[in-house]
Amino acid sequence: MDIFDFSDGREGYYGEYGGVFLPEILHATIEELLVCFRECKADPKFWQDYVSLLQNYSGRPTPITHLENLSRQLGGAQIYVKRDDLNHTGSHKINNVMGQGLLCQRLGKRRVIAETGAGQHGFATATMAAKFGYDCKIYMGAVDIARQRPNVFWMENLGAEVASVEDGQKTLKDAVNACMRDWVTNMADTHYILGTACGPHPFPEMVSWFQSIIGMEAREQILKQAGKLPDRVYACVGGGSNAMGIFQGFFDDDSVELIGCEAGGLGVGSYMHSARLAYDDATVGVAQGYKTYFLQNDEGNMNETHSVAAGLDYIGINPIFSYLWEQGKVRFEAATDSEVKEALKLTMRTEGLIPALESTHAFVMAIKEAPTMAKNEVILINQSGRGDKDIFTIADALDDSKWKSFIAGKADQYRAEKK
C-alpha cells in the first residue's frame, strides 16, 4: 500500500482529505518546499544521513521492551512497548525535527519557527536549531506555557525565543496560526517546522516519512523479540505523527490491527475532548491549510477542545487518518483524562515506566483490550514520549501533597530572594 503515490489522484490528497489551502503569498514557498522534499525523498544519501544523525545524536534505534509484569497482571495478550521516549529530548518529535533540519540546510534557510503544544516539539526544534546554528522562534499558547513550564525553560536556555500566543483558545491551534502569520512575513529566510502530520501538503507526507523510522525499526524488533508480528498496534493521536510513524511499519501486514487513541478528555457528550474520529462530534472542514475532520460548529468555527495532555489538545487530525479511518484501515478509540491517570499509575508501579500523558492514552486502550485477548497474542504500544515533563500536571492530578509543599517552599525561597 503506498498512500503517497499520487499518480492516480490529486497530489497531496488522501481520498478527499488533505490538499493545500494557503494564502497566495505562500504559494511559491510551499512549491519550493515540495520540490526540495521530493529531491530529498528520492535521494538515498539523504535518508542515510538522516538515520546516522539520529543514531549518533538521539540514540536510535530505540528499543522495544516486553512488559512482563503488566501482561501477567492483565492475564491476556503480551504487551510490548516501542521506546521512543528514550530519544534525546524525550519524545518522537526529534525524528521529524532532525529530518526537517537537514532539509532546511538544502533549502538554504537560516531561521526556523515552530508551534508547540506540550512543548516537546518546541524543545526538539530548539535543540536542533542549536546544533545546526539556526535562529529559532517557538510559538506556544499561553495556556500551554502555564502547564508545560519545564519545556519552556529548556527551549529558552537552548537559545530559542518562546513567544506566548494570546489569541483564540491560547493552545496548539492558535500557535499554528501564529506560525502561519510569521511565515507569510518571513518566508524568504524562514522554514516552518510543523510538528505533526497535519497542515498543507507536503507536511503530512513529509512528517510521516521522517516518523516512518519508528515503524521500520519496530517491525524488525518485534519479529525478533516476540517471534511474530503484533496482533494490535496502539498509538496516541494528536495530529497523528507518532501514530503514522509506527503504523507505516505494518501497513502491508493485513493481520495487524492498527488502533489510534485520541484524547477523550471529559468523555462522550462533554464537548470537552479532542476526539475527532472516535466520537461523533467532528465534521469535515478546511482550516490551518488542509481539509480533514475538525471539531467545529455548523458554521465552520472551531470548538473548544480539551485534554489533560497538551500535545493531544487539537481540533484537527492528520488527513491521511481521516482517509484510512473511512477505509477501515485504522480503528479509532478515545481515552478519558481519568482513565489516563489510572493507566499512568498502573504503568509506573508495575513496570517502572513513566509514559508522557499523551502516550498514556495508547496504554489505556491496550490495558483495556489486553485481557480480552489470548496469552499468545501480541500487543505493541508506541511510547511516544516520557512523562517527566508532565510532573506539574501529574502531581496536580495525583493531588500529591509532598510535591505541593515542595513547590510552596520553593516559592517562598524565590520570594525571599527577590526582596
Add this chain to the structure above:
Amino acid sequence: MGLQAYIEERKKDRDLLVMAHVVCGYPSFEDNMQELEIMAEAGVDLVELQFPFSEPSADGPLFVKANEQSLKSGTTVDQCFDFMKRASERFPFKILMMGYYNTAFKMGEEVFVNRIKASGGVGYILPDLPVEESSNLHKLSEQAGIEPIILMTPTSSDKRLAILGKASRGMVYVVARKGVTGSKTNMGDDVISLVERCRQHTDVPMGVGFGISCKADMDFLRGTADLAIVGTAALKTWESSGAEGLRVFFAELMA
C-alpha cells in the same frame, strides 16, 4: 452592472477609488452600520464585509481580536448576510464578502454563492482558497453573476501571475507586501513595479491593499492602482476616536 464596469464608471470622475473593510459584528452590528454611513458619506466605492472566523491566520493582531470578539458576542453567518442585505439596500457603494474558505465550505459552495447574490453582494474574497481549489466555486459564481476576487502578491512569479490573471474577474486584489493585515507598508517603487507586472496578465482593475493608512499612501498609489484598499487603519481610528475620528480619517484620505 458588473464589478469591473462599476469601477470603470466611477473612475471617470476620480482617478483613485477606495475600498474599505469592516469585520461583521465587531464591535457590534450597530457600530458597523455607523461606520458604513461614514464611509458612504465620504464617497467610498466598495466595502468588504468580513465574516468572522475562529482561525483567521492571514490577519494581523487587530483583525484577529475583532474576529474573536465578534464570534464571542455570538455573531452568526445569518446575521452577516442579513447585515449585507440591509447595507446593500441602503448604501450606494458595492459590497464584497470577505472571509475564510471554511465558512463557504460548511454551508456549501452553491448556497454560499446564492446567499451573497441574494444579499446584494457582488463578489467575495477568500484569501485561503487557492485557484487550484476554486474551479467549482468560480463556475457557480459565473452562473450567479458574482465575482471571485483573485489575490496577486509580491512572491507570485510571472508564470503564476499568468494563471491568476486568467482566473481574474471584476478586480484583482494586489497584496502590497508580505505579511498579515495591519502593519505599515513602505510605499516604494517595488509596489509600482508589482502592479505593473500584475497588469500584464489581466485587464481587470487593480486594488492595492495591506497597510494603507494615510493620504500620502493614496497620493503614491494614484496613477498606479485603480483602488486603494483600507482596512486596519480605519478600524484603528474607530477604536481610538470613534465616529468623529473616522469621519475625519476618510475626509482626509479622500480629499
